[in-house]
Amino acid sequence: MLWTTMTLALREIRRHVLRSVLTVLGIVIGVAAVVTMVTLGHATSRSVQSQISGLGSNLLTILPGQGIGRGGGGVQPPPFKIEDVDAIRGQIGGATAVAPEVQATATAIRNAANWSVSINGTTDDYLAGQQWSLVSGRTFTPAEEQAGKSVCIVGNTIKTNLYPDDDPVGTTLRIGNVSCEVIGLLKLRGQSGLGGDQDNTVIMPYKTVQRRFTGNRNVQFIMVAVDPRYESAPIQNSIGRLLRERRNITASKADDFSILDTKQISDALGSATTQLTAVVTAVAAISLLVGGIGIMNIMLVSVTERTREIGIRLAIGAVAGEVLLQFLVEAVALAALGGLIGLVLAFIACFGLAIPLKLPFMWEPQINLIAFGISALIGVVFGYFPARRAASLNPIDALRHE
Amino acid sequence: MAEPLISLKGVTKRYGEGTAAFQALKGVDLDIMAGDFVAVMGPSGSGKSTTMNILGCLDVPTTGSFLFKGVHVEGLDRDQRSLLRRRYLGFVFQGFNLLARTTALENVELPLIYRGEARKKRHDMAMAALDKVGLVDWSHHTPSELSGGQQQRVAIARAIVAHPDVLLADEPTGNLDSQRSIEIMELLTGLNQTSGITVLMVTHEADMAKFARTIIHFKDGLVERTETGHRPGLELA
Numbered sequence: 001m002l003w004t005t006m007t008l009a010l011r012e013i014r015r016h017v018l019r020s021v022l023t024v025l026g027i028v029i030g031v032a033a034v035v036t037m038v039t040l041g042h043a044t045s046r047s048v049q050s051q052i053s054g055l056g057s058n059l060l061t062i063l064p065g066q067g068i069g070r071g072g073g074g075v076q077p078p079p080f081k082i083e084d085v086d087a088i089r090g091q092i093g094g095a096t097a098v099a100p101e102v103q104a105t106a107t108a109i110r111n112a113a114n115w116s117v118s119i120n121g122t123t124d125d126y127l128a129g130q131q132w133s134l135v136s137g138r139t140f141t142p143a144e145e146q147a148g149k150s151v152c153i154v155g156n157t158i159k160t161n162l163y164p165d166d167d168p169v170g171t172t173l174r175i176g177n178v179s180c181e182v183i184g185l186l187k188l189r190g191q192s193g194l195g196g197d198q199d200n201t202v203i204m205p206y207k208t209v210q211r212r213f214t215g216n217r218n219v220q221f222i223m224v225a226v227d228p229r230y231e232s233a234p235i236q237n238s239i240g241r242l243l244r245e246r247r248n249i250t251a252s253k254a255d256d257f258s259i260l261d262t263k264q265i266s267d268a269l270g271s272a273t274t275q276l277t278a279v280v281t282a283v284a285a286i287s288l289l290v291g292g293i294g295i296m297n298i299m300l301v302s303v304t305e306r307t308r309e310i311g312i313r314l315a316i317g318a319v320a321g322e323v324l325l326q327f328l329v330e331a332v333a334l335a336a337l338g339g340l341i342g343l344v345l346a347f348i349a350c351f352g353l354a355i356p357l358k359l360p361f362m363w364e365p366q367i368n369l370i371a372f373g374i375s376a377l378i379g380v381v382f383g384y385f386p387a388r389r390a391a392s393l394n395p396i397d398a399l400r401h402e
Numbered sequence: 403m404a405e406p407l408i409s410l411k412g413v414t415k416r417y418g419e420g421t422a423a424f425q426a427l428k429g430v431d432l433d434i435m436a437g438d439f440v441a442v443m444g445p446s447g448s449g450k451s452t453t454m455n456i457l458g459c460l461d462v463p464t465t466g467s468f469l470f471k472g473v474h475v476e477g478l479d480r481d482q483r484s485l486l487r488r489r490y491l492g493f494v495f496q497g498f499n500l501l502a503r504t505t506a507l508e509n510v511e512l513p514l515i516y517r518g519e520a521r522k523k524r525h526d527m528a529m530a531a532l533d534k535v536g537l538v539d540w541s542h543h544t545p546s547e548l549s550g551g552q553q554q555r556v557a558i559a560r561a562i563v564a565h566p567d568v569l570l571a572d573e574p575t576g577n578l579d580s581q582r583s584i585e586i587m588e589l590l591t592g593l594n595q596t597s598g599i600t601v602l603m604v605t606h607e608a609d610m611a612k613f614a615r616t617i618i619h620f621k622d623g624l625v626e627r628t629e630t631g632h633r634p635g636l637e638l639a
């Protein structure tokens with residue numbers, strides 16, 4: 001009986017191609033839309049999260065002036081000096097590393113190739129604070145830092161562009177007018193959410209950069225790595241008090257420097273991605289609902305149209321249960337077919353969009369299962385329950401149905 | 403005298419509820435013997451179709467008793483009535499009621515599917531039924547490719563394919579011209595005579611009723627009178 005009913009159901013599907021295609025289409029669109037949106041949403045938040053973790057945690061960056069991009073007309077606030085760095089290191093507790101950042105840009109030249117790089121003059125503490133390790137070579141010796149030797153540690157992008165086939169460590173690299181011995185190669189950081197490619201950096205002792213590149217004793221930024229066991233806010237306060245004192249700011253005046261906390265930035269970005277995920281999930285739920293209503297419509301229309309068919313089947317001696325089983329098999333077959341096509345389309349869409357959107361490719365079994373399950377359920381419920389109503393009519397009423 | 407195949411006693415049928423209620427049958431008594439060819443006549447609205455639907459187990463009486471082969475049909479549930487239709491009854495409608503986009507052969511096979519017949523047997527029985535109505539050459543046509551008369555013959559083939567005891571036809575020629583109508587009547591007469599099927603038929607036309615052995619006249623929801631032996635040549639099969 002079951003077998004006969006299944007052949008009956010499949011025959012009906014084949015006989016009503018348009019109706020079947022429309023039903024399947026509703027499910028295909030519902031499943032494909034939901035799975036694609038949720039997967040891309042998750043991929044986006046994962047990519048944002050990995051960029052955030054690329055910032056390092058619990059790092060303070062101190063810069064002259066108030067905020068980024070402001071300033072303009074007024075008096076330029078005085079730059080920091082290395083004494084400020086030493087004062088912070090000496091007087092502030094709870095910092096694991098304090099390092100100056102003296103920044104410059106220059107062109108690195110090797111053989112015939114040249115490549116524009118950013119230079120960061122600092123100390124070994126910088127790498128410790130950033131938790132940035134080396135692939136090969138070594139960091140600066142205290143003597144090199146003290147003397148301002150022409151030594152450098154290069155980032156991965158420089159290795160890729162200037163040393164495609166060999167190890168930079170031990171070679172001499174010309175950066176601007178300076179011949180520089182490469183003593184280390186930094187580990188790949190990957191792209192960072194803020195401030196471009198971190199891997200296109202050459203790190204040198206700060207004295208070298210001051211002497212050979214910037215030509216003054218200024219320090220652009222001070223990096224402070226906060227011990228994770230300490231609260232960041234009180235440390236920021238004490239640094240603020242210390243710097244106000246050192247910069248002779250009277251009580252009535254505002255700070256002429258700012259302290260940025262990467263933890264604050266990453267928290268803000270983190271809550272933004274949580275919101276993004278929530279929005280995407282909501283949109284997905286709506287599209288599932290819309291898809292569901294589409295399926296429901298076509299099913300309701302077809303059942304109205306099929307009430308006469310149900311009447312005929314009952315009149316020639318079918319038992320209500322047999323008619324219902326046939327409708328159920330039809331609904332399950334269509335829903336399963338539509339669901340599978342939808343999942344395949346979603347897979348293709350996620351795969352195809354990952355590269356242009358610069359997102360990681362993901363396939364999440366959970367959302368695939370949920371979308372498939374819900375669409376199939378909608379298809380089955382809306383195929384089955386109206387049919388049950390029709391099958392409960394007197395055959396003669398079902399036949400009279402217009 | 404033998405027991406009647408079908409016996410209605412005091413059957414009433416009311417449609418609707420309350421003030422909108424309509425008493426379509428007001429206490430119908432009738433007996434039909436096995437092998438008879440019965441025509442049901444009467445003015446429009448007199449309850450002919452209502453009675454046929456009850457006899458065909460497509461609808462249930464409001465009150466009264468309906469005995470079929472000695473079984474009280476009014477005491478059966480939906481599924482038991484379905485099984486009764488499946489086993490003993492064939493129905494032909496004025497509007498044919500064939501499944502669209504389905505070949506004549508598949509339409510005729512349908513009752514056999516629900517009877518659980520094997521594919522080969524289904525095919526053979528359906529072809530035999532189509533042969534009886536003269537449509538073997540049209541077995542692979544769908545209803546939209548057949549004329550009205552041909553569609554009705556497919557419907558008759560479907561009604562008789564499972565060798566029912568009773569064939570019920572509600573205005574089977576209502577949608578057909580007179581030549582086609584006479585062909586259908588000859589077909590029904592032949593089935594009654596050669597296969598011994600009891601035929602119950604509603605018709606408005608006296609010309610069609612002439613083919614029957616018994617004529618039951620309805621009026622206002624009641625049986626007005628019954629004529630028997632219209633055609634001397636037509637014996638109780």
Ligand SMILES: Nc1ncnc2c1ncn2[C@@H]1O[C@H](COP(=O)(O)OP(=O)(O)OP(=O)(O)O)[C@@H](O)[C@H]1O
Pocket residue numbers: 417418424425426444445446447448449450451452453
């Ligand atoms: N489903 C229904 N709901 C309400 N009233 C109905 C229904 N079916 C029939 N009736 C009413 O019952 C009465 C008898 O109807 P029935 O169809 O039995 O008449 P009939 O003798 O077959 O008429 P006709 O020759 O026009 O086919 C009619 O007045 C009709 O309006």
Ligand SMILES: [Mg+2]
Pocket residue numbers: 450451452572
């Ligand atoms: Mg009628």
